[in-house]
Amino acid sequence: MIKIGILGVGTVGTSVAKILEKNSDIIEARAGKKIVATKGVVKNISKKRDINIKISNNPLDIIDDPQIDIVVELMGGVKEPYELVKKALKNGKAVVTANKALLAYHRYELQEIAGDLPLFYEASVAGGIPIIGALRNGLSANHIESIVGILNGTCNYMLTKMINEGVSYDEVLKEAQDLGYAEADPTFDVGGFDAAHKLLILASIAYGIDAKPEDILIEGIDSITQTDVEFAKEFGYEIKLLGIAKKRESGVEIRVHPTMVKNSNPISKVDSVMNAVSVVGDCVGETMFYGPGAGGDATASAVIADIIEIARGNRGPMLGYKRGLEGKKLELLNSDDxxxxxxxxxxxxxxxxxxxxxxxxxxxxxxxxxxxxxxxxxxxxxxxxxxxxxxxxxxxxxxxxxxxxxxxxxxxxxxxxxxxx
Amino acid sequence: MIKIGILGVGTVGTSVAKILEKNSDIIEARAGKKIVATKGVVKNISKKRDINIKISNNPLDIIDDPQIDIVVELMGGVKEPYELVKKALKNGKAVVTANKALLAYHRYELQEIAGDLPLFYEASVAGGIPIIGALRNGLSANHIESIVGILNGTCNYMLTKMINEGVSYDEVLKEAQDLGYAEADPTFDVGGFDAAHKLLILASIAYGIDAKPEDILIEGIDSITQTDVEFAKEFGYEIKLLGIAKKRESGVEIRVHPTMVKNSNPISKVDSVMNAVSVVGDCVGETMFYGPGAGGDATASAVIADIIEIARGNRGPMLGYKRGLEGKKLELLNSDDxxxxxxxxxxxxxxxxxxxxxxxxxxxxxxxxxxxxxxxxxxxxxxxxxxxxxxxxxxxxxxxxxxxxxxxxxxxxxxxxxxxx
Known part of the structure; x- marks a missing residue:
């Protein structure tokens, strides 16, 4: 039996615990072992939760527990989870995280610390879409030529509404906030930062590039107006917030910004909260991966897939490359280039x-x-x-x-x- | 170093050998080991080939060679490759195959024989799209509700032409044959059998069902006429050859046939030789995977991804389930139901x-x-x-x-x- 401790039992954490129970038959059959969530850590222990695991407010109750095999980190933020994940790895535990901000800043240090221990993160990019697996495994024979993705469901929801229904930016932002798609302070989503964190993770697997959010071009959707939308329509474009990583002769471009996309391009048809990632490889040509980019159950689907992989004993280099064998390093192009x-x-x-x-x-x-x-x-x-x-x-x-x-x-x-x- | 022997050095085999050389830097970095194709077996040894491996016409030159670590089977057919793959496994070699017909008939026996040895087959379904990995790993937390796929590029090319250009079935078949998309005897493609083989492989991973092509409903596209195409347009449908596997209350439907698909459904927009597979899971919701379903380099991309996984030491149950742990077995629904x-x-x-x-x-x-x-x-x-x-x-x-x-x-x-x- 494999025992799971969950740091941060919010929407996704609750889904993880529930699905591990509800789908335990198929998960055991696929993993080859019974997998049980036994402990959760939360900030507010007085809040009522309808899940069947032991709750505390001390992360060390999980991290220092020799019974726990895999720590699932779903706290959000950077500093605290970084310290906790490091400690969990030092205690010899496997880690699964959905925390893109943590990885956008510390993925290479964490890879170093993890060594041969698995540190998996399928849920950190594009929710339920298995895009990390696709890049790390399925497309591993390819030099990746480009990655173009709709990586933030909130922005895509807002842009789709602005384009299809002529709603103004301010109106649609309010609506997204009412629906729970956008936070009270929406900067992290609408400013492009969430998409940038995810893109940096994908770019590491594709290109081995250790860039931080500060190093790349990031623009949000907050300056998009109905004038832009009307022009886009007139000239056969849709407007999408895209994360783009492209290999050029002199290096790799990594950038996030609102983009006019020809409406004949399949990615322009990806609407509302859905995510999609197009990957072009030198052998495979163009592939595209589509699905829900957020939501408790969809994200939990990816978290549990990682847990099953760990239970099966599968490892492989965390960021897709064996350290020291990267060959000729690709360089990040300056934003001006x-x-x-x-x-x-x-x-x-x-x-x-x-x-x-x-x-x-x-x-x-x-x-x-x-x-x-x-x-x-x-x-x-x-x-x-x-x-x-x-x-x-x-x-x-x-x-x-x-x-x-x-x-x-x-x-x-x-x-x-x-x-x- | 890992040494590869290739049984069947046609279009795909040649691509595998060439890409292993051309992309050797990145492949070594991702696999953690140097990977080299050293031997190939062909029917006609007098034919000139511009690849740098030792060619013979005796499969045992590979299968009995203690130097060979992984046997790549790209021969086509069923009987001969079945015997050879069995022998390779008995000799302790890992096997990678792109042979859907072999797997449609013998996947469960081969799983038994393979035991803990890897027998991987990403290239057998939908060419370069990593759909086997997605189902086996990325979506493994889910009870799969449905799989709907465009799995045969030849049929999709022909139907796209018939719909977009009003070309008759006979004309477009001739054109597909001239372009090399269809064989002189096109039955295997246009009769739906190729798609059925692929669908049966996907259905095994999703549902653990051991069905043979004879057990399921298979209809080809050869009866589609311009009348059907016109009707479809009038009522907002496209016509696609779909492989469909669906969980119902009483069991699982598995069927391949031409299908009218609403033109608001994204899969209806997948045109020409491209493949796409939509997978609905109970946690993740709908996901879709799109890319080239055939072609030497795209298929080789999947073959080499499997080789890299083997080099990394990754295993896991061949068909996605640990034998003996499948739980309540799902039954194949009778075609009449x-x-x-x-x-x-x-x-x-x-x-x-x-x-x-x-x-x-x-x-x-x-x-x-x-x-x-x-x-x-x-x-x-x-x-x-x-x-x-x-x-x-x-x-x-x-x-x-x-x-x-x-x-x-x-x-x-x-x-x-x-x-x-």
């Missing part, structure tokens, strides 16, 4: 010659325009100018935007969304 | 009262009609009558068709396509 096509949104003064001054400012910075749309609706004697560019580098578009802002007829009224074909 | 909605296509004599006699014949067999369409175009004084039913059982629809055929105004001119919402 990222290449993309861009959509630019300008509010310009409505007078003759403005269009000419805008296009010539872009042309001087070698930015080539692909399409352009002037919108009639005027506010404060200004008109909307929406345009898309051919592929160029982030540093060039930034310089071009600086030039545009220097024009009297434009000023600060410039923003961009990146385009993925 | 399968439930579905149906599309019926009739050619009826164009005279008053015929519609009444058709609908009353159906009503007598308790078949309830959902939609009906009479097409004007007349051949031999007959008109097309196309209708869909509400859900009923296979045995009821069969009895109803018998009653319809007994009507003078209908005769033998009745056929059906099943509908999946």
């Amino acid at each position: 990222v290449s993309s096509k861009y959509y630019l949104k300008l509010k310009v003064v409505d007078k003759p010659g403005v269009l000419a001054s805008v296009t010539s400012a872009l042309s001087k910075e070698s930015i080539s325009i692909s399409s352009i749309l002037q919108k009639d609706s005027k506010v404060e004697n200004r008109v909307r100018l929406l345009l898309t560019t051919h592929e160029c580098q982030e540093k060039d578009i930034k310089r071009a935007i600086k030039s545009l802002k220097a024009l009297d007829s434009v000023g600060d009224n410039v923003s961009l969304i990146r385009i993925e074909e | 399968v439930s579905s909605k149906y599309y019926l296509k009739l050619k009826v004599v164009d005279k008053p009262g015929v519609l009444a006699s058709v609908t009353s014949a159906l009503s007598k067999e308790s078949i309830s009609i959902s939609s009906i369409l009479q097409k004007d175009s007349k051949v031999e004084n007959r008109v097309r009558l196309l209708l869909t039913t509400h859900e009923c059982q296979e045995k009821d629809i069969k009895r109803a068709i018998k009653s319809l055929k007994a009507l003078d105004s209908v005769g033998d001119n009745v056929s059906l396509i099943r509908i999946e919402e």
Whole structure:
């Protein structure tokens, strides 16, 4: 029998305990061993819970218990779980975690500390979708060319509503908060940070790159307006918050931002709270993995899959590479060297010659325009100018935007969304 | 170092040998060991091959070679590979196979013989999509509710062409043969047998059911006409060859047939030679896996992923369940007890009262009609009558068709396509 202790018995922890009981027949058959959750640790022990495990508020009741074989960490946060996971590993316990923030910051140290002990984390990215297994095992023969994912269900829910129902950002945020999809302080989701944590984990398995959230380009969806949505529709795009990791000749791009995606691209059809990850490998070509990115039972499905793998005795390098054998290390590209096509949104003064001054400012910075749309609706004697560019580098578009802002007829009224074909 | 011998060095075998060389850096880093293909066995040794391994025409050169660690079986057929795989396992070698026909007939005997030796087969279903890993590992906490898959690229290519370009079945079959997607004798693909072999493998992992192709309902795409395609379009369906395994209260349905799929269902959008598998689990909800179902490099990607897993020392029960621990065994439902909605296509004599006699014949067999369409175009004084039913059982629809055929105004001119919402 394998005994599980759960640190953090919230929505996911409760699902883990319940499913281990409800599906115990099939889980035993698949694992080859009975698996039982025996202990849970919570902050508030007075809260009533309808699960059948011993509850305490002291993590050491699990971590120092020689009876516990696997510690499941579902606390959230970084500092406290980091200390507890380290301690659990030092006590010789296997660890399963769904904590993407912890891994975004400490995955390589934890790999070092874990050594031959399993530290599994399927649930940390895209909830119930077995994307970690796919990258670590199923696609392991491939040099990965790109990963493009919808990794945050809250943002995808909000963008889908804005696009399909014309709801404003503020309205849909309130709705998402009422439904429990978004927190009272939604920054972690809508700011792109949650998606960035997940993308960094995937990029480690694909490319062996040890980057932190601070090292990569992260933009959230809070600046998306109905103007952008309407332009996107007019030109056959959907707007999605994408996590993108791409191998280029000089290194690997890793970035998270709202993205215009052609509506012929299957990932553009992934709506509401669903997640999807497209992975292109040099042998396999394009694959895509789709499913629920959050929710207690879906996330617990991934946590228990890891527990079963551990029970079967399966190991393998935590981040997909045997340390010391990575070969030629791939480097993280500087954010300024990222290449993309861009959509630019300008509010310009409505007078003759403005269009000419805008296009010539872009042309001087070698930015080539692909399409352009002037919108009639005027506010404060200004008109909307929406345009898309051919592929160029982030540093060039930034310089071009600086030039545009220097024009009297434009000023600060410039923003961009990146385009993925 | 791990040494690989390849039985059958055709398209896939050549890709395996080439990728092991081309991607050796990353494969070694991921496997933790150098992996080298050293020997291949072929029928025709005089044929020129641009790969760097020792070629012979005697399988025992690999199977009896104590230097070979893993035997990769890519021969096709059933009888010969069965004997050779058995012998390889008895010689203590790990085996990786892409041979779905072999597994459709002998997976349980081979599991018995393999014992603790790994016998892996990711490449046998859906080419490069890691669907075996997803079912065996990633979704192992779930009772699987259903598997619905596009598992044969040839059929999907042909149906996509028929639907999007209005090409006839005979024309598109010829084209598929010219492109190398279909064999000179295309029965194995267009008859649904290839998809059935793959579905039986997936159903074993999901349900522990040991069924043979003869035990399940298999229908091919060779009876699909432009009339069906037009009807499908008119009512918002696509036509796909689907493999379907579903848990019902009384057992498990396993069936392969052309299917009308609502065009709002994501699987209806999977076009051309691509494969996709939707898996619904009781914890995770719906997941979907998409990618190339055939091709040398994509299939080799899956073969090598298995090799890397073996090199990492990972095992686990071949078919997902520890033998003897399956619990309450699920039973295969008889084909007659399968439930579905149906599309019926009739050619009826164009005279008053015929519609009444058709609908009353159906009503007598308790078949309830959902939609009906009479097409004007007349051949031999007959008109097309196309209708869909509400859900009923296979045995009821069969009895109803018998009653319809007994009507003078209908005769033998009745056929059906099943509908999946």
